[in-house]
Amino acid sequence: GDSVTQMEGPVTLSEEAFLTINCTYTATGYPSLFWYVQYPGEGLQLLLKATKADDKGSNKGFEATYRKETTSFHLEKGSVQVSDSAVYFCALSDISTASKLTFGTGTRLQVTL
């Protein structure tokens, strides 16, 4: 079945540092890929998405490129802020399975001054 693997956290960075959170996936079809963010005490918010190979999703300075050859969708940001501290989830959905989301385990990011 489909699965998503994310790098273990927590990730601790100083403000203005470069961020990479790795995500790889296994899917039988042609999935869409998502990054969601969860701030403390809140639900998940869609951060960005990509629906086909070589698509780049971007939002709020975050980017991720759908790499079919490496089955990856790594999240990057050039300069993190304290306000980016949150848990980040990589997920996929496949229309062949009614677009149900399969999530990674989440990566906690803490940004310090």
Added chain:
Amino acid sequence: DAGITQSPRHKVTETGTPVTLRCHQTENHRYMYWYRQDPGHGLRLIHYSYGVKDTDKGEVSDGYSVSRSKTEDFLLTLESATSSQTSVYFCAISDYEGQGEPQHFGDGTRLSIL
């Protein structure tokens, strides 16, 4: 933000009691989902609905039932709660089943079963 309201937001109950969580949406979206979030597991799908009275099981459906009698409401019931069902429960909605259609999440219900 998508109009999704989960109730209650917090609940503490005892093993063996029935529990019902409610998800209410104002977006008229067709699809509704219930997930549970546990450390080390991310979010896992419990049940989902693709229309009024149309539901199906997800990855971790044992011990849970759902009902959807109106487009806007999706209920999750634990018939006899167990401590293993202590978790944070999230409802999500989406408009259609197309490629890349994202799901929008409620703020969650924290359920503790003692």
